Amino acid sequence: MTTATVDIASKTWLRKVAGLEESDLRGHAVALTYYEYSHLLDEYIWGEWNVRARTRQRRPLRHTNANWFNFATWATATINRDIRHKAPPFRAQRVLPTSLRPRLTPALMGITAADGQRISRALSWGQRLVFLSATHAFLALRDPERRNAQFAIPSNGSAESDWTGDILALSGWDGRPSLDRARHLQVIADAFECYRKAHLLVEEERRVRQATRGDWDWGGPPASKAIAREILLGNLLITAVEQDVVDAAVRQVIDHVPTLATAAATAKLSSWAESLLGVPRQVAAMQVPQWLAPTRQRANELWARFMTDQILIMNLPAETLRLGRDIPARRASYSYFPRELADLGDLNDLGQLGALEDVVKKDCKALDLKVSAFDRSWRGGRGTGAWDWRRYDDRMNWAVNLLRSRQQDPTLFWAPYRDEDARAIRDGCLPRSDGDPANYEIVAPVDGSAIWSE
Amino acid sequence: MEEVIAERFLQQLRTIGDPLLDDRGGAGGADVRAELAYIEEVRERGIVDLADRVEAHAPAAPSATKQREEYIKELRRAVRGRLALDGTGPPRAGGPPPIALFRPPDAGEARRRARLAADAEAFREAQELFGRYSTEISAALLLAALPQTYATRWGPSVLVATGGLVTGLRRRIRGTAQFLMRVMTAPEGAARSPREPWADAVSAAVELRVLHHSIRTGLSPQARRKARKLGLVAPGPGEGHDVPLNQEDLLGTLLTFTVTVFEVLEQFGITWTRDEQEAYLRAWDKVGAFLGIGDADVMAKLQQKTGAEDKEILPPGWTTLRPPTVAAARAMMAAFRERHWIPIEPWTGRNGPGASSPLSAEWESLRPGRLLTSALLEELAAAMTPRTRLLPSILMRTLAPPVVRDRLALGAGGMLQALADGMPRRRVRQDGFTVVTPTATFAAPALRQTANYVVRKTFLHFLQDGEHFSLPGFTPEWQSDLLAAR
Numbered sequence: 001m002t003t004a005t006v007d008i009a010s011k012t013w014l015r016k017v018a019g020l021e022e023s024d025l026r027g028h029a030v031a032l033t034y035y036e037y038s039h040l041l042d043e044y045i046w047g048e049w050n051v052r053a054r055t056r057q058r059r060p061l062r063h064t065n066a067n068w069f070n071f072a073t074w075a076t077a078t079i080n081r082d083i084r085h086k087a088p089p090f091r092a093q094r095v096l097p098t099s100l101r102p103r104l105t106p107a108l109m110g111i112t113a114a115d116g117q118r119i120s121r122a123l124s125w126g127q128r129l130v131f132l133s134a135t136h137a138f139l140a141l142r143d144p145e146r147r148n149a150q151f152a153i154p155s156n157g158s159a160e161s162d163w164t165g166d167i168l169a170l171s172g173w174d175g176r177p178s179l180d181r182a183r184h185l186q187v188i189a190d191a192f193e194c195y196r197k198a199h200l201l202v203e204e205e206r207r208v209r210q211a212t213r214g215d216w217d218w219g220g221p222p223a224s225k226a227i228a229r230e231i232l233l234g235n236l237l238i239t240a241v242e243q244d245v246v247d248a249a250v251r252q253v254i255d256h257v258p259t260l261a262t263a264a265a266t267a268k269l270s271s272w273a274e275s276l277l278g279v280p281r282q283v284a285a286m287q288v289p290q291w292l293a294p295t296r297q298r299a300n301e302l303w304a305r306f307m308t309d310q311i312l313i314m315n316l317p318a319e320t321l322r323l324g325r326d327i328p329a330r331r332a333s334y335s336y337f338p339r340e341l342a343d344l345g346d347l348n349d350l351g352q353l354g355a356l357e358d359v360v361k362k363d364c365k366a367l368d369l370k371v372s373a374f375d376r377s378w379r380g381g382r383g384t385g386a387w388d389w390r391r392y393d394d395r396m397n398w399a400v401n402l403l404r405s406r407q408q409d410p411t412l413f414w415a416p417y418r419d420e421d422a423r424a425i426r427d428g429c430l431p432r433s434d435g436d437p438a439n440y441e442i443v444a445p446v447d448g449s450a451i452w453s454e
Numbered sequence: 455m456e457e458v459i460a461e462r463f464l465q466q467l468r469t470i471g472d473p474l475l476d477d478r479g480g481a482g483g484a485d486v487r488a489e490l491a492y493i494e495e496v497r498e499r500g501i502v503d504l505a506d507r508v509e510a511h512a513p514a515a516p517s518a519t520k521q522r523e524e525y526i527k528e529l530r531r532a533v534r535g536r537l538a539l540d541g542t543g544p545p546r547a548g549g550p551p552p553i554a555l556f557r558p559p560d561a562g563e564a565r566r567r568a569r570l571a572a573d574a575e576a577f578r579e580a581q582e583l584f585g586r587y588s589t590e591i592s593a594a595l596l597l598a599a600l601p602q603t604y605a606t607r608w609g610p611s612v613l614v615a616t617g618g619l620v621t622g623l624r625r626r627i628r629g630t631a632q633f634l635m636r637v638m639t640a641p642e643g644a645a646r647s648p649r650e651p652w653a654d655a656v657s658a659a660v661e662l663r664v665l666h667h668s669i670r671t672g673l674s675p676q677a678r679r680k681a682r683k684l685g686l687v688a689p690g691p692g693e694g695h696d697v698p699l700n701q702e703d704l705l706g707t708l709l710t711f712t713v714t715v716f717e718v719l720e721q722f723g724i725t726w727t728r729d730e731q732e733a734y735l736r737a738w739d740k741v742g743a744f745l746g747i748g749d750a751d752v753m754a755k756l757q758q759k760t761g762a763e764d765k766e767i768l769p770p771g772w773t774t775l776r777p778p779t780v781a782a783a784r785a786m787m788a789a790f791r792e793r794h795w796i797p798i799e800p801w802t803g804r805n806g807p808g809a810s811s812p813l814s815a816e817w818e819s820l821r822p823g824r825l826l827t828s829a830l831l832e833e834l835a836a837a838m839t840p841r842t843r844l845l846p847s848i849l850m851r852t853l854a855p856p857v858v859r860d861r862l863a864l865g866a867g868g869m870l871q872a873l874a875d876g877m878p879r880r881r882v883r884q885d886g887f888t889v890v891t892p893t894a895t896f897a898a899p900a901l902r903q904t905a906n907y908v909v910r911k912t913f914l915h916f917l918q919d920g921e922h923f924s925l926p927g928f929t930p931e932w933q934s935d936l937l938a939a940r
Contacts, residue, residue: 244813388865388866
């Protein structure tokens with residue numbers, strides 16, 4: 001049965017998605033929402049220069065700047081595969097020897113489904129928390145009433161409606177919110193304020209062009225360092241919060257196999273203790289985990305490294321990145337970072353800043369310091385690969401380089417679902433294809449640049 | 455359990471700099487301009503250059519420079535005067551010896567002479583130890599002690615605020631290396647008095663004290679406000695009245711020269727006798743005295759601030775604020791670490807509202823240390839070949855305790871490192887019940903050799919760079935040969 005289609009940019013839709021019990025469908029709904037919001041945020045920032053409009057007008061894209069929702073779309077598409085649990089992890093099949101694959105794949109599926117599908121539940125709960133915080137903040141940013149005001153969390157007693165209320169209410173478990181207003185939502189608000197400043201800078205560029213040339217569209221979207229950096233700062237802040245929020249879920253997922261192995265060993269040893277020594281199974285089961293603790297800790301460490309190095313990936317529309325390996329340059333002949341983001345300490349020629357000059361320069365300095373604090377790689381992407389994905393610093397080191405090196409990758413704006421599938425998801429039905437780039441289910445949009453610009 | 459200085463006194467030590475220089479009557483008077491000009495110059499050129507230049511008696515210096523030099527000399531005189539009063543003054547060419555040798559000593563003087571003789575003996579032994587293990591000790595300081603100080607709660611913000619990250623860092627590393635060499639290298643030739651093996655250490659300590667004083671003065675409230683505006687200094691509870699390079703930070707840093715060095719040497723599989731350790735500690739205690747760390751002036755100031763008596767402040771057996779034994783030094787260091795290395799609590803979702811610090815505040819407090827670490831790694835990586843560029847970060851991670859790895863975002867290390875960390879350790883029985891786990895038989899020598907390689911390459915890089923980095927005993931001709939060979 002199909003339900004009435006809801007506007008995707010509304011709180012009703014967000015509540016509907018957050019309330020979906022079926023993790024599989026919710027994963028698709030989240031990816032679709034992120035995809036739509038990536039274009040809406042792009043439109044908010046760039047106005048008539050947005051990617052969707054330029055593609056429809058058959059004009060070259062030039063200087064696209066992906067926002068956080070673009071990256072989130074593909075991260076979601078990647079983990080949806082594990083939430084769905086219809087196939088083993090993408091890289092797992094490659095790690096297994098071909099001759100053993102038919103035997104080991106079912107065993108692998110059994111392991112990942114064990115303990116009440118803990119992996120799937122942990123992933124979908126983490127996904128839900130991130131979804132709630134970012135999407136509600138974006139809707140608040142688009143609220144016409146807030147259009148010209150600084151974006152922040154309304155103070156107590158303020159006449160403004162509090163956009164954090166729904167997030168805290170919906171993210172709760174056992175009566176306690178899983179997100180913290182000061183720790184997380186404040187940073188999310190700062191991030192969306194960066195997007196708002198990017199929007200104001202675009203307006204300023206347009207105003208100056210209109211005044212000097214009489215044509216605001218002359219030369220297409222500006223390659224402004226200030227706009228690119230405000231967007232990167234926004235992306236970085238939301239990613240930092242998102243990684244903090246999902247920390248516990250990531251640990252659960254990566255430690256799953258050693259935990260399972262310890263539980264199995266405990267069960268076996270306890271039953272032996274009962275049959276051979278006459279010690280009740282329950283009593284032995286209390287002691288055995290203590291004996292196994294040092295071994296388990298070593299196994300956890302090694303397993304986490306193995307998972308990070310061999311199994312974990314992120315699928316982007318046109319490439320698959322391994323989390324345990326250095327992020328490669330988009331093309332060998334390109335510089336590693338886009339020109340506007342190459343030297344973050346350089347504050348010259350930032351673009352048209354107008355009245356925002358002081359604020360934007362302060363943000364650029366803050367961005368430089370933040371990136372330096374998270375990034376421990378050196379030139380050319382060496383040292384970007386993570387060693388242990390359970391660690392926040394490892395994840396952020398990888399993520400900060402991904403955001404910076406891929407911000408101007410236009411393929412991030414591609415759709416994960418065909419129109420028909422998107423309609424199905426909106427109507428509460430599962431799509432026919434899963435939007436998984438690893439299975440080549442992504443179709444590129446009509447784009448003349450494939451012939452004319454390369 | 456060893457007793458150490460109580461937390462409330464440590465907190466008060468954060469408000470004390472170097473009373474001897476900071477409380478000088480002239481500091482706020484007529485020579486303020488000279489002082490500020492000097493500070494400016496220190497920032498631009500560094501203490502090493504400046505010390506060389508002042509010693510060289512530049513001819514026909516303009517009046518401003520003369521005024522500056524007079525000011526520095528006055529500061530030096532103040533420090534040397536105090537050290538002479540304490541009985542550890544520098545050698546006086548042609549003058550009477552600091553200790554009257556030709557009249558029958560009274561009981562107090564005999565005790566003082568015996569103490570000085572014992573100090574000299576310990577200092578010489580420490581210099582011999584340093585001579586034998588100079589590369590390993592340098593590795594310990596460069597790859598473990600330095601990052602560990604960056605992981606502290608308050609110290610790094612001062613370092614970041616006192617100058618350019620990279621140029622400032624390079625100057626600091628070189629300055630520290632040179633200080634270490636001057637202090638720990640035994641003076642050559644018979645001209646030096648065997649009774650005072652610390653002759654060079656006194657001169658080096660005087661220069662360093664003057665530099666610290668200038669940084670303290672230079673970090674005026676305006677400078678701190680600017681640093682805070684740039685996001686380099688994180689305001690924290692009770693931090694508002696901290697003095698830069700205060701006595702707590704200095705005491706903590708002094709202990710890294712002994713306790714951290716011992717810990718790292720142990721990881722390298724090197725063992726010292728208890729007497730050797732005590733001698734090394736005693737030598738650095740002497741250097742601490744030259745640097746005015748926890749001395750009588752500081753005690754007086756602390757008493758004045760807290761109204762407490764000596765016996766309340768000092769644990770039993772202590773005569774100054776510096777720990778007298780290796781056990782006490784280790785305990786004191788543990789207390790510092792507990793106070794400064796605040797673990798980063800991950801968000802579990804169950805923390806509850808207000809139970810965790812805001813993310814932005816957490817980043818602010820960690821940022822200076824991480825920036826310094828990444829600048830340090832960049833500097834070390836520059837000295838390596840392309841294939842060995844990862845070694846400094848691997849070593850730094852291996853030598854750092856987990857909390858330091860987290861605070862400095864050093865990462866987890868790869869599969870090999872996890873394997874090495876997880877290797878089962880040998881257990882050696884000490885008595886009927888006690889066992890200890892010494893360092894891994896195979897890993898320790900490998901770690902030591904790798905660290906030695908990194909240190910040699912780094913020092914060679916510094917020497918070849920030609921930026922006024924020289925080592926005692928290395929002639930300028932040798933260094934120019936090295937430069938030519940680059």
